[in-house]
Amino acid sequence: MFKHWKSGLAGAVAAATLAMPLTAAAELTDGKVKIGVLSDMSGVYKALEGPGAVTAAKMAVEDFGGSVMGKPIEIISADHQNKPDIGASTAREWIDADEVDMITALDNSSVALSVQGLANDKKIITMNTGAGTTALTEEQCTPYGIHYVYDTHALPVGTATAMVKNGGESWFFITADYAFGHSLRDNTGAVVESLGGEVVGNVNAPLSTNDFSSYLLQAQSSGADVIGLANAGQDTVNAIKQANQFRIVQGGQKLAGMLVFITDVHSMGLDIAQGLQFTTAFVWNQNDETEAWSRRFYERHNAMPTMVHAGVYSAVTNYLEAVKATGSDDSDTVRAKLGEMTLNDMFVKGGKILPNGSMLHDMYLVEVKKPDEASEEWDLLRVVSKIPADQAYISLEDSKCPLVN
Amino acid sequence: MSMQVILAQALLGLNVGVFYAMLSLGLAVIFGLLNIINFAHGAMYMLGAFIALIGYSLLEQWFGISLQIGFWASLLVAPLIVGILGVTIERFMLKRLYDLDHIYGLLLTFGITLILQGLFANYFNVSGTPYPGQPESLSGVVNLGFMYFPTYRLFAIIFSLVVCFATWYVIEHTKLGSRLRAGVENPDLTQAFGLNVPLMITLTFAFGAGLAGLAGVLAAPIYSVSPLMGADLIIVVFAVVVIGGMGSIMGAILSGLALGLIEGLTKVFYPPAASTVIFFLMVLVLLFRPAGLFGKEK
Numbered sequence: 249m250f251k252h253w254k255s256g257l258a259g260a261v262a263a264a265t266l267a268m269p270l271t272a273a274a275e276l277t278d279g280k281v282k283i284g285v286l287s288d289m290s291g292v293y294k295a296l297e298g299p300g301a302v303t304a305a306k307m308a309v310e311d312f313g314g315s316v317m318g319k320p321i322e323i324i325s326a327d328h329q330n331k332p333d334i335g336a337s338t339a340r341e342w343i344d345a346d347e348v349d350m351i352t353a354l355d356n357s358s359v360a361l362s363v364q365g366l367a368n369d370k371k372i373i374t375m376n377t378g379a380g381t382t383a384l385t386e387e388q389c390t391p392y393g394i395h396y397v398y399d400t401h402a403l404p405v406g407t408a409t410a411m412v413k414n415g416g417e418s419w420f421f422i423t424a425d426y427a428f429g430h431s432l433r434d435n436t437g438a439v440v441e442s443l444g445g446e447v448v449g450n451v452n453a454p455l456s457t458n459d460f461s462s463y464l465l466q467a468q469s470s471g472a473d474v475i476g477l478a479n480a481g482q483d484t485v486n487a488i489k490q491a492n493q494f495r496i497v498q499g500g501q502k503l504a505g506m507l508v509f510i511t512d513v514h515s516m517g518l519d520i521a522q523g524l525q526f527t528t529a530f531v532w533n534q535n536d537e538t539e540a541w542s543r544r545f546y547e548r549h550n551a552m553p554t555m556v557h558a559g560v561y562s563a564v565t566n567y568l569e570a571v572k573a574t575g576s577d578d579s580d581t582v583r584a585k586l587g588e589m590t591l592n593d594m595f596v597k598g599g600k601i602l603p604n605g606s607m608l609h610d611m612y613l614v615e616v617k618k619p620d621e622a623s624e625e626w627d628l629l630r631v632v633s634k635i636p637a638d639q640a641y642i643s644l645e646d647s648k649c650p651l652v653n
Numbered sequence: 654m655s656m657q658v659i660l661a662q663a664l665l666g667l668n669v670g671v672f673y674a675m676l677s678l679g680l681a682v683i684f685g686l687l688n689i690i691n692f693a694h695g696a697m698y699m700l701g702a703f704i705a706l707i708g709y710s711l712l713e714q715w716f717g718i719s720l721q722i723g724f725w726a727s728l729l730v731a732p733l734i735v736g737i738l739g740v741t742i743e744r745f746m747l748k749r750l751y752d753l754d755h756i757y758g759l760l761l762t763f764g765i766t767l768i769l770q771g772l773f774a775n776y777f778n779v780s781g782t783p784y785p786g787q788p789e790s791l792s793g794v795v796n797l798g799f800m801y802f803p804t805y806r807l808f809a810i811i812f813s814l815v816v817c818f819a820t821w822y823v824i825e826h827t828k829l830g831s832r833l834r835a836g837v838e839n840p841d842l843t844q845a846f847g848l849n850v851p852l853m854i855t856l857t858f859a860f861g862a863g864l865a866g867l868a869g870v871l872a873a874p875i876y877s878v879s880p881l882m883g884a885d886l887i888i889v890v891f892a893v894v895v896i897g898g899m900g901s902i903m904g905a906i907l908s909g910l911a912l913g914l915i916e917g918l919t920k921v922f923y924p925p926a927a928s929t930v931i932f933f934l935m936v937l938v939l940l941f942r943p944a945g946l947f948g949k950e951k
Contacts, residue, residue: 358844
């Protein structure tokens with residue numbers, strides 16, 4: 249009897265010790281968690297996301313301990329070359345052959361939309377940190393798509409609101425002449441007018457314009473308080489550089505960049521970029537926590553992180569937290585958990601992921617420092633004001649996402 | 654509309670105008686002396702810019718030569734290389750077409766343009782690569798009273814004007830120029846006087862091509878270097894030549910400058926028309942003065 253009881257106890261203990269890893273192994277489909285970083289590794293967006301995103305994802309895994317529930321976490325990466333077809337076929341291979349559990353980065357809106365659509369068919373979570381279009385969480389939202397760092401609503405709304413309140417009431421736009429630029433201009437113009445400001449003029453410049461001089465002079469002669477640059481990337485950099493050549497900011501007008509990354513500012517230099525205001529989700533030296541992480545990132549990447557790099561770190565970390573909390577890598581389970589969580593880390597405070605995939609978090613209006621204000625090479629930005637999450641992002645009530653409205 | 658705005662846009666227009674002038678000058682020289690409608694002119698311009706770019710930043714990476722050709726050296730090297738390419742094209746291809754209709758030369762040079770563009774588009778991105786070699790001494794800004802103007806652009810305007818008027822002077826007012834014109838007017842007779850007419854023709858083509866290459870180098874620091882930079886410009890330049898009068902050297906220079914100015918001023922008064930105003934004028938000129946403003950009726 250006693251003997252029997254003893255062996256029974258031993259069996260129960262053995263069963264109990266066995267049971268935990270057994271259930272976990274059953275829940276983690278291929279015995280590991282695999283995260284894919286799909287980014288532009290060689291083209292125009294290389295500096296703002298690219299290889300730095302892989303570094304950030306690897307840091308997240310290391311800080312998490314390298315494993316979840318005793319199983320390894322693996323990061324793989326590829327170059328989508330800004331081509332939606334290449335992005336989608338890579339994602340398909342990752343999901344079908346490599347059993348990737350989550351895909352992140354996805355800079356470039358057209359790649360982002362195509363991969364998010366494909367991942368939805370395959371029931372795989374995407375945590376987009378790089379693309380801008382609100383379509384990801386609006387018209388083309390999916391149950392598995394999360395938009396994590398910024399969107400084309402948050403950027404202009406943040407910048408325009410703050411600038412109008414600071415006295416920049418009349419605006420002149422230089423607009424990239426295609427859908428992205430027009431929607432950026434319309435969003436921004438609407439905000440300006442709703443706050444009692446005025447749009448005094450607009451000029452459309454073809455995409456990849458090299459010579460902005462005559463557009464800039466038109467903006468200058470309009471006498472507007474603010475020159476809004478409804479463009480991105482090289483166009484923004486060219487316009488800002490030439491505005492400097494023609495001494496426009498020194499003449500008293502403000503430039504408002506709608507989509508600017510710290511890497512753009514760094515490549516322009518403070519002499520040229522000083523005084524430029526824009527909206528960002530992350531400033532590396534904003535507090536001790538962000539600075540500590542950013543310096544570790546710098547050691548590996550040789551450049552300070554953009555908001556997108558910091559966002560990748562945060563997205564991967566929180567994804568792993570959700571896997572750990574639910575003991576599962578099943579997309580529905582993890583996505584439900586992510587929706588319940590309040591996200592708190594060095595990148596985001598009190599972040600919430602809505603059912604449409606939009607991650608609500610505070611944004612910051614920043615101004616580029618003057619050369620004599622910078623204490624070191626990458627000390628480029630000064631926070632002007634905080635833009636609360638509910639102002640920056642489209643609310644669930646106003647969402648055009650078919651999943652919620 | 655303040656005077657200041659008008660002056661500022663006019664100066665920017667002049668900035669564009671000098672490029673029109675230099676390119677249409679090359680076209681006019683080649684047409685005037687060779688009767689060839691050189692559609693590859695835009696490609697020569699593009700080539701000039703790329704030679705400057707490659708010479709400045711890619712020699713080591715591409716060929717393992719640790720040599721950097723700076724901006725000033727490019728002003729000499731690029732036109733030379735483009736000129737040599739011009740010689741090759743004239744000697745081996747265009748020469749066979751002299752007895753045929755103009756249209757054959759046009760088609761051949763158009764084909765050459767497409768090949769060159771495709772070649773460069775294969776290795777460089779189409780939206781443009783910035784030229785990093787602008788000399789430090791020209792990187793400042795000049796206060797002109799009515800506006801701040803980048804020193805480099807001012808330099809480009811003055812340099813181009815000097816080149817244009819020097820070319821005009823040589824062709825119209827020197828012995829060399831008169832021989833050239835004689836060779837064109839009556840090749841057989843000129844040859845009989847002991848002048849090497851085929852050589853003169855080859856060198857003229859090389860010179861025209863070199864001018865386009867030079868304009869390309871000058872444009873590189875202002876505009877990004879792109880495989881399509883010539884294609885974007887060449888159509889306008891043809892319109893400039895048509896307005897000025899095919900074959901008229903001074904006509905090409907003056908109409909290039911004037912049309913740049915008009916384009917700039919259109920941006921002040923009605924911006925959307927700026928890209929079409931030149932073609933509108935071209936239509937008017939063709940209707941009322943088919944030989945062009947400075948051309949002679951034949």
